[in-house]
Amino acid sequence: MTVSKTRMGQTRYTKFMTLPRLQDLPIRSAPRPAKFSLAQKQMALDHYASHGRCISWTLRALGYPGRATLTAWVRVAFPGTKTVSTTAYGPGNYSDAVKQAAVVGLYNRQESAQALAEKFGVSRPTLYAWKTQILGPEAPAMMKRKKSALYPELEELDRQREALQRDIRELQIEHDLLKTASEMIKKELGGDLQGLSNREKTMLIVALKNRYKTPTLLARLGLARSSYFYHRARMKQGDKYLPIRQAMKEAFVSNHRCYGYRRLKAYMTRESILIFEKVVRHLMKQEALIVQQPKRRRYSSYLGEFSPAPENIINREFQAAAPNEKWLTDITEFHIRAGKVYLSPIIDCFDGLVISWTIGTIGTRPDADLVNTMLDAPVETIADSEARPIVHSDRGGHYRWPGWLERIEAAKLIRSMSRKASS
Incomplete structure (x- = not known):
C-alpha cells in the first residue's frame, strides 16, 4: 500500500494487487497450418495455365484463393512470365488480326461466346476484353454501327433483306385484304381498296385483326380510328334492315x-x-343488286364469207403518188338526237379528200343503194381517162353484192379487201 496526497491536501491510499507471473512461451512454437492444400494450389495453377492465364477468371471460377495469394503462386510456378495480369483482361500474346477475328465472330452470333473463346484458346472475359479494347466501352449500345464499320457490305445486305421483308409483308396484307373483300363484300374492286365504304373497310379490319395489327390495317385502308370504332359499334348493335x-x-x-x-x-x-x-x-x-343492262350492239357490215374475197393489194400502204390511184371506202354509223345515221364516203389516198359520199336518211338502214350511189359519182369523173384506181374496202357484205360487183367490173376498177378485223 502507498500513501499520496492530492492537490487539496487530502490523503489517498492506493493498494496494489500482486498478479501471478505468466510463464514464457516455448522457444520453438508450432506453425499455423496452411489454408489451402497442395491439391487446391495445383488445381488453381492448372486452371490459370489452361484458361488464358487470367487471374480474375481463375478467381471467379474456383472461388479461391485471394488475388495476392494466387499472384504469389503464379510467380513461383511460372518464373518466366514477365507480367502477370491481375485485371479482367490481359494483353496476352495474340496479334491484332486474331483479336479482330474473335470480335467479328462474337458479333456474328453464329456460335456462343464460350465456344468462340475455346476456339481461340482464351477465356470469355478475355474475349469481351478484346471487344472493349477494339470497339470501346460503348460497344454493346453501338453494336450495329461498329459492325458496319468492320463489314459495311453486311449492313447493306441486312438493309436489303429488311426492305424485301417489308415489301413481302405489304403484298401479303394487300392480298389478304382483296381476298377477304371478294369473299365478304363480293365486289369487283380491280385492286383498288379505296373504293370501299367505311363500313366495308371496318368489316375487313374486324375479319383480319387476328392476323395483323389494327393500326397497320387502318393505315393500309386509309381509314380513321374514329370511323373504325364508330362503324364497329354500329355493327354490334345489329342491322335493323x-x-x-x-x-x-x-x-x-x-x-x-x-x-x-x-x-x-x-x-x-x-x-x-x-x-x-x-x-x-x-x-x-x-347487297350488289345490280340489273344487267344489255350491251349496245355495234354496227357491223360483215355478213360472212358468202363470196370469194379479192387479194389485199393495198396492204396498209395508204399513200399514193398521183390522184385516182387508190380509193378507200367504208360505212360509218353516227348517233344523233333524232336517231341513227349512216355515212358512206370514198377518200382519195393522194390528198385525203372525200371525192364522193352518200348519207342515209334518218330511220333508214345501210342498204345496197347507199354504197352503189356513192360509187356512181366518182366513176363518171374517170370515164374519159385512163385511170383505173384500186378500190379498197373491208370484208362487208355491201362490197360483195351483185350491184357493187357489176359497177366495179363495168368501170374496170381493181378490188382490194383487207383481212378480217383489220384496215
Missing part, C-alpha cells in the same frame, strides 16, 4: 334480276313494307 334486305333479295332473284329500285320500292309497298326510295337504293348498292 335485315328482314327488308332478305325480302329485297328474294324479290330481285324471283323476278329474273331485272327489278330496279323503283319496281322494288313498289313491290315492298305492295307487301306492306313502308320504306323510302333512298333507302331502297342504298340497300341495293350494299
